[in-house]
Amino acid sequence: xxxxxxxxxxxxxxxxxxxxxxxxxxxxxxxxxxxxxxxxxxxxxxxxxxxxxxxxxxxxxxxxxxxxxxxxxxxxxxxxxxxxxxxxxxxxxxxxxxxxxxxxxxxxxxxxxxxxxxxxxxxxxxxxxxxxxxxxxxxxxxxxxxxxxxxxxxxxxxxxxxxxxxxxxxxxxxxxxxxxxxxxxxxxxxxxxxxxxxxxxxxxxxxxxxxxxxxxxxxxxxxxxx
Amino acid sequence: xxxxxxxxxxxxxxxxxxxxxxxxxxxxxxxxxxxxxxxxxxxxxxxxxxxxxxxxxxxxxxxxxxxxxxxxxxxxxxxxxxxxxxxxxxxxxxxxxxxxxxxxxxxxxxxxxxxxxxxxxxxxxxxxxxxxxxxxxxxxxxxxxxxxxxxxxxxxxxxxxxxxxxxxxxxxxxxxxxxxxxxxxxxxxxxxxxxxxxxxxxxxxxxxxxxxxxxxxxxxxxxxxx
Numbered sequence: 001x002x003x004x005x006x007x008x009x010x011x012x013x014x015x016x017x018x019x020x021x022x023x024x025x026x027x028x029x030x031x032x033x034x035x036x037x038x039x040x041x042x043x044x045x046x047x048x049x050x051x052x053x054x055x056x057x058x059x060x061x062x063x064x065x066x067x068x069x070x071x072x073x074x075x076x077x078x079x080x081x082x083x084x085x086x087x088x089x090x091x092x093x094x095x096x097x098x099x100x101x102x103x104x105x106x107x108x109x110x111x112x113x114x115x116x117x118x119x120x121x122x123x124x125x126x127x128x129x130x131x132x133x134x135x136x137x138x139x140x141x142x143x144x145x146x147x148x149x150x151x152x153x154x155x156x157x158x159x160x161x162x163x164x165x166x167x168x169x170x171x172x173x174x175x176x177x178x179x180x181x182x183x184x185x186x187x188x189x190x191x192x193x194x195x196x197x198x199x200x201x202x203x204x205x206x207x208x209x210x211x212x213x214x215x216x217x218x219x220x221x222x223x224x225x226x
Numbered sequence: 227x228x229x230x231x232x233x234x235x236x237x238x239x240x241x242x243x244x245x246x247x248x249x250x251x252x253x254x255x256x257x258x259x260x261x262x263x264x265x266x267x268x269x270x271x272x273x274x275x276x277x278x279x280x281x282x283x284x285x286x287x288x289x290x291x292x293x294x295x296x297x298x299x300x301x302x303x304x305x306x307x308x309x310x311x312x313x314x315x316x317x318x319x320x321x322x323x324x325x326x327x328x329x330x331x332x333x334x335x336x337x338x339x340x341x342x343x344x345x346x347x348x349x350x351x352x353x354x355x356x357x358x359x360x361x362x363x364x365x366x367x368x369x370x371x372x373x374x375x376x377x378x379x380x381x382x383x384x385x386x387x388x389x390x391x392x393x394x395x396x397x398x399x400x401x402x403x404x405x406x407x408x409x410x411x412x413x414x415x416x417x418x419x420x421x422x423x424x425x426x427x428x429x430x431x432x433x434x435x436x437x438x439x440x441x442x443x444x445x446x447x448x449x450x451x452x
Contacts, residue, residue, distance in 0.1 A: 015302055017309070042298070043305045049275040071297040071321055072268070073348040073405070076241055079269045083243070095297055097323050099350015122299040124325015128362060132354045139353075179299070 002146060003063045003090040003113045004170055008187050008221050009035035010214050011065065011172055012206075013197030014056070015043045021201075022052075026060045028207035034214030037063040039195060040089070050087035057088035069117065070094035074105035085111035093117060093149060096136040097129060103143050113146040118161060121151035121175030130157075137164040147172055147192075152181035155189035162190045183213055184220025228372060229289045229316040229339045230396055234413050234447050235261035236440050237291065237398055238432075239423030240282070241269045248278075252286045254433035260440030263289040265421060266315070276313035283314035295343065296320035300331035311337035319343060319375060322362040323355060329369050339372040344387060347377035347401030356383075363390040373398060373418075378407035381415035388416045409439055410446025 012029065014022050022044055029036050038056060045052045045066070057064055066084035070077045070092060081092045091113030094106055107114050118140075119125055119133040140148065148165060150158045153175035162171065170193070173186035177199030186194045196213055203209040238255065240248050248270055255262050264282060271278045271292070283290055292310035296303045296318060307318045317339030320332055333340050344366075345351055345359040366374065374391060376384045379401035388397065396419070399412035403425030412420045422439055429435040 015305065017305075041302060042294070043302065043309060046271070046275045046306065046309045049272045049278065052275065068268070069295075069297045071295045073346060073400075074350070075404075076267060076269065079241065079243075080272065083269060083272045095321075097297075097321075097354050098346065099348065099353040099355070101348060101350035101353075120299060120324065122325065122327060124300070124327035127325040127327075127365075128323045128358045129325070131358060136354060174299075178301075 002170060004037055004193060005035055006170070006192065007035055008218060009037060009193045010210060010217065011037045011039045011193045011195045012200055012210060013039045013041055013067070013174070013195055014201070015041035015197055016201055017043050017047055019047050019052070019055070023055060023059055025201065025206050026056050029062060029210060030060055032207045033211045036210060036214070037065060037193065039065045039067045041067045042069070050083050053084060053087035053089050063090045064088060065091045065093060065115065067093045070106065071098050072102070074101050077102050078105040078109055081106045082109055082111060085109065091115050091146065096140070097132070100139060100143060103145060107144055115147040115149060115172065116140060116145050117149040119151050119157055121153045121179050121181070125151065133161065134164060137161050140169065141166050145169065149174065150191065152176050152186035152191065152194060153179055155185050158186060158189035158191055183216045187217055187221045188224040228396060230263055230419060231261055232396070232418065233261055234444060235263060235419045236436060236443065237263045237265045237419045237421045238426055238436060239265050239267055239293070239400070239421055240427070241267035241423055242427055243269050243273055245273050245278070245281070249281060249285055251427065251432050252282045255288060255436060256286055258433045259437045262436060262440070263291060263419065265291045265293045267293045268295070276309050279310060279313035279315050289316045290314060291317045291319060291341065293319045296332065297324050298328070300327050303328045304331040304335055307332045308335055308337060311335065317341050317372065322366070323358065326365060326369060329371060333370055341373040341375060341398065342366060342371050343375040345377050345383055347379045347405050347407070351377065359387065360390060363387050366395065367392050371395065375400065376417065378402050378412035378417065378420055379405055381411050384412060384415040384417055409442045413443055413447045414450040
């Protein structure tokens with residue numbers, strides 16, 4: 001069973017370094033209208049180590065994903081993932097680029113969801129990653145992972161890669177807001193969740209802004225299904 | 227000026243999760259015979275966040291490298307690197323495969339050395355990374371980084387990639403010991419530093435073992451220069 005509800009949702013990227021602010025936002029999101037999950041990035045994790053994950057889990061029942069962008073040898077990658085899972089992470093994000101043995105080592109822990117970055121949202125993703133992402137997507141068929149990361153800044157790539165990827169994987173998609181993707185772009189292209197960071201966390205009332213963006217995304221998603 | 231002395235040395239990988247043990251080893255290495263540096267990996271960093279780097283810096287004058295395997299979009303990668311530098315890291319390790327804009331974003335901080343992973347030491351490195359590592363190595367000419375990571379498990383790849391890389395970059399090389407590389411293999415192939423983890427940190431007397439391995443490496447290096 002997936003840690004994420006299979007309906008369109010927003011994953012809020014916790015990349016802030018202000019710990020009290022992060023905890024307050026996690027508490028408030030609990031009561032915000034919408035389908036949300038929390039993604040803990042490394043700038044926030046580095047404030048407290050694995051305790052950062054624990055502190056957020058203490059105040060929320062939303063799914064918590066550790067966005068460690070894990071990209072090490074199998075032994076170390078599994079060690080990092082295990083620390084995150086033990087701290088309460090329901091899923092971890094790792095790179096596909098480092099090879100199948102790395103994915104297998106994390107998968108074999110069987111401690112939570114494994115989400116693999118296939119392609120990223122920034123321009124530099126096309127320097128090297130994009131040249132091999134079709135192959136990575138293709139290889140995922142045999143690796144038993146739960147989800148993938150595809151770029152909201154390139155909806156055409158989401159469509160293309162979804163044709164290659166196994167149907168049962170969920171797609172989460174960063175790049176909405178500060179990076180230039182419009183709310184709803186990724187969902188319309190076939191993603192399950194859009195990832196939003198600064199557009200929510202840097203606003204005056206983040207929990208309220210999260211609900212507004214959620215509503216806007218659902219609105220655009222419904223338009224496209226008409 | 228490089229943070230590392232330009233003579234053969236050993237970088238000790240701190241990937242343990244036992245904080246007191248790590249601090250004790252850092253203290254002891256200060257007095258061990260040899261040319262050493264300390265590399266802080268994420269399993270150790272995740273125990274305390276950036277305080278892990280601070281704690282090690284407090285007890286050693288050896289160069290400290292944060293092996294964050296940074297592999298995120300430019301904005302987040304720079305944020306992670308800045309946190310590590312501010313905590314006292316003399317250098318950070320980041321991936322090359324996420325693209326040139328990511329490398330530039332970290333480089334432009336000008337807060338310490340930037341070391342780029344070009345190829346890795348585990349078998350899965352050949353699934354995708356090895357297909358593009360020549361290109362990444364080639365692009366580094368224009369990016370102004372300080373060092374690169376090349377695999378001790380594949381001395382022929384060190385030789386090959388060194389032909390492509392700018393001469394002034396130092397080469398640090400993991401894969402000695404538990405991963406199968408023999409002490410001295412990487413130095414003989416042209417690396418500046420060999421990275422050793424478990425073979426030192428999991429031994430009964432790690433600081434003593436570090437000196438033994440250093441001597442062995444120098445011995446093999448001298449043999450090859452005869």
